[in-house]
Each structure stands twice: as structure tokens, then as C-alpha cells.
Amino acid sequence: MYQEHTHFEVAINPNPDLNEPAVLFSGEGRPEPSHGIGPSVHEYYLVHTVLDGKGIFECNGVSYPCKKGDTFFIFPGILFRYQADASDPWHYTWVAIQGVTVSSYLRKIGVTKERPVLHTTDVPTAHELFRRIRLSFRQSAYSEMENLEASGWMRLLLHHFGLANADSIRSPERDLPTMIDRQVEHAIRWISLQYPQQISIQHIASTLGYHRAHLSKAFRAKTGYSPKQYLMNVRLKKAQELLVGNLTIDQVSSSVGFNDALYFSKQFRKEFGMSPTDYRNVATRTQEKKNGQ
Structure with a gap:
């Protein structure tokens, strides 16, 4: 798979605490034109943010064209597929998350299996947060501390997505508190x-x-x-x-x-x-x- 990218890097969490939402790994890559993954399923949540270019994400029988600023969420056990565009392949960054409360975190920012894609206009901030997650894993003697640091950056990333998605989270049938x-x-x-x-x-x-x-x-x-x-x-x-x-x-x-x-x-x-x-x-x-x- 690495050979199918013009750039590929990944960092692995050596000591994830699965009692809490934990980062398993995070990476960044520039796939070759038309490079695709799937159809497949994962046992964890996998979050991709498109930094540039475009491609297609498919899940639950629905196809989502994605471009710069779009983030697509792959849910555990859900069949998915994604593919880079043939003429303008995407450059994306990703993070894998696992934990019993992850789904509730995602619901809070407006992400569900039925709505697995959101958009942010502040791509540089999202990009930096992904980078910080990867930098947490320095292969030091303090892997527990690295896990805590990565989890903190991951929560800030979800917070960033939630703020970007705030207007669509508001449901018209539910009055906002005064x-x-x-x-x-x-x-x-x-x-x-x-x-x-x-x-x-x-x-x-x-x-x-x-x-x-x-x-x-x-x-x-x-x-x-x-x-x-x-x-x-x-x-x-x-x-x-x-x-x-x-x-x-x-x-x-x-x-x-x-x-x-x-x-x-x-x-x-x-x-x-x-x-x-x-x-x-x-x-x-x-x-x-x-x-x-």
C-alpha cells in the first residue's frame, strides 16, 4: 500500500487505554491517482480529512464526493470504500480511534452512520491537530504519557469539527436553550x-x-x-x-x-x-x- 502513495507516514500508539476513547494510530498520505481502499470493514473508527484534491467515499450504499475540507468517518463493522480521483487525487490525513464512548462523542459533533461526512473551512487547524497527534508518539519510555497527550489532541480535533459543524448540529425541531x-x-x-x-x-x-x-x-x-x-x-x-x-x-x-x-x-x-x-x-x-x- 505504501508504494501506491507519493507520500505516506504513520505513527502508532504503543499503549492505548481502551477504557477511554483512545488513538490507535494516525497518518498522512498522498495516494496515486485512482488509488482505492475496500470494500472493507474495520473494527475501529477511522477519520480522514481531505487536505487537498478530491476523491469518493462510499458507505451504506451511499457515495460521497469529498474535496478539501471534507472529513469522512468510517464506523466499526460498516462496509466502506474510498478512492482517489483519477486526475486530482486527494491528499489526506487520518486518525484511528477506539473506545466504548466514541460513538457518543461523534453524535455530539453531529456525526452518525447516516451522516458520516462533515466540512471544515479551517483546514490548517485540522491539519495541525492531526500532526500533533502523530507527534505524541515519540517512542519514549513514557508510553502512558504519550497516550494521554494523543487523546488530548484527539479531543481537540473533535472539538474543532464540532465547532465547524455547529449550525447543522442544531435540530430544527429542538429549541435551543435560552x-x-x-x-x-x-x-x-x-x-x-x-x-x-x-x-x-x-x-x-x-x-x-x-x-x-x-x-x-x-x-x-x-x-x-x-x-x-x-x-x-x-x-x-x-x-x-x-x-x-x-x-x-x-x-x-x-x-x-x-x-x-x-x-x-x-x-x-x-x-x-x-x-x-x-x-x-x-x-x-x-x-x-x-x-x-
């Missing part, structure tokens, strides 16, 4: 991740570009709670989890964002009708009965 809806979702994630910190609702609102009252109104409309109430609920529910363990009450209080253990106990009793200590005793007895002790 800006305030997105900001409320952002605030929810912020609270859910940062609850151990001394969170200021005012700071969240100003960071997201909204007046506190406006964000609070939208937040309540979506969740049924004010941001402050939501934060309290998150902290107390997490405290429930931690109380079934070996931490002291003071340690639990501090771990969920309370500076004052007495104030924590007061809020916990108000919410659950018992003190943290009583809750721990009840939860422990329940767990012992469940375990047959």
Missing part, C-alpha cells in the same frame, strides 16, 4: 461542584453576567428553589452521605461548606427532624440490620 437557561444550568453545576467553598450567590450572578435578583428569579422558576436554598439542600444531602462514615460532626460540617458546626447542626435538624448525631446512629443501625449483623 441564554438565561444556560446560565441557570451553569449556576447549578457551579453550586453542585463548589458547595464545600464559601460560595457567594452575588459572585455567581456577576460572573455569569446577571443581576442577582434576575438570576435568582430564573433559578427559582427552573428548580423551585432560590440559589441559596439550593446550595443549602446540596450541602445537607452531602452531609447525610458523609455521616455514614468515620468523620466527626465537625469534619462533616467543614467538608460540606459550614464554618460553624452548631449552625450546621441547627440546619440539619431543621431539614431532617433530627440532629446529625441521631441521624448517624439511625443510619448505622439500619445499615447493620441490612448487613445481617
Whole structure:
């Protein structure tokens, strides 16, 4: 196959982690006129971006003429064929990816078995990202680090394709969330991740570009709670989890964002009708009965 290219290079991942989307190999080539591959099937995803020239990609009985900026995706187990043009053969670069979540990544950028081709106008950026993937595999003593680096560049490549394909990803029958809806979702994630910190609702609102009252109104409309109430609920529910363990009450209080253990106990009793200590005793007895002790 190499002899059928005027230029051919490939880099292999020596240590792919298949528990995550992983790069298996990546390459770049300039096939001879009319050079073709297939009909064949692969056991991995294979992504080609056309850097110049043109050719034909076929899968599922559909033929896709491809030119500079087009990227075609070969899915595992799907019969495919592709061939360089006879007069203007393509120059392309590729990456093979494997992993149980790859299909969900591709759906997010608008690629499916029924829609396996997308287009980017920023070919130089895509080309550089493919090159960075190949350069990750330096045959060093740290193959695990090379795998991590290649996976990072691969995700940036998919991100690039997703941005280039953003308009077509939007489905007309699905309303896009409004800006305030997105900001409320952002605030929810912020609270859910940062609850151990001394969170200021005012700071969240100003960071997201909204007046506190406006964000609070939208937040309540979506969740049924004010941001402050939501934060309290998150902290107390997490405290429930931690109380079934070996931490002291003071340690639990501090771990969920309370500076004052007495104030924590007061809020916990108000919410659950018992003190943290009583809750721990009840939860422990329940767990012992469940375990047959």
C-alpha cells in the first residue's frame, strides 16, 4: 500500500487505554491517482480529512464526493470504500480511534452512520491537530504519557469539527436553550461542584453576567428553589452521605461548606427532624440490620 502513495507516514500508539476513547494510530498520505481502499470493514473508527484534491467515499450504499475540507468517518463493522480521483487525487490525513464512548462523542459533533461526512473551512487547524497527534508518539519510555497527550489532541480535533459543524448540529425541531437557561444550568453545576467553598450567590450572578435578583428569579422558576436554598439542600444531602462514615460532626460540617458546626447542626435538624448525631446512629443501625449483623 505504501508504494501506491507519493507520500505516506504513520505513527502508532504503543499503549492505548481502551477504557477511554483512545488513538490507535494516525497518518498522512498522498495516494496515486485512482488509488482505492475496500470494500472493507474495520473494527475501529477511522477519520480522514481531505487536505487537498478530491476523491469518493462510499458507505451504506451511499457515495460521497469529498474535496478539501471534507472529513469522512468510517464506523466499526460498516462496509466502506474510498478512492482517489483519477486526475486530482486527494491528499489526506487520518486518525484511528477506539473506545466504548466514541460513538457518543461523534453524535455530539453531529456525526452518525447516516451522516458520516462533515466540512471544515479551517483546514490548517485540522491539519495541525492531526500532526500533533502523530507527534505524541515519540517512542519514549513514557508510553502512558504519550497516550494521554494523543487523546488530548484527539479531543481537540473533535472539538474543532464540532465547532465547524455547529449550525447543522442544531435540530430544527429542538429549541435551543435560552441564554438565561444556560446560565441557570451553569449556576447549578457551579453550586453542585463548589458547595464545600464559601460560595457567594452575588459572585455567581456577576460572573455569569446577571443581576442577582434576575438570576435568582430564573433559578427559582427552573428548580423551585432560590440559589441559596439550593446550595443549602446540596450541602445537607452531602452531609447525610458523609455521616455514614468515620468523620466527626465537625469534619462533616467543614467538608460540606459550614464554618460553624452548631449552625450546621441547627440546619440539619431543621431539614431532617433530627440532629446529625441521631441521624448517624439511625443510619448505622439500619445499615447493620441490612448487613445481617
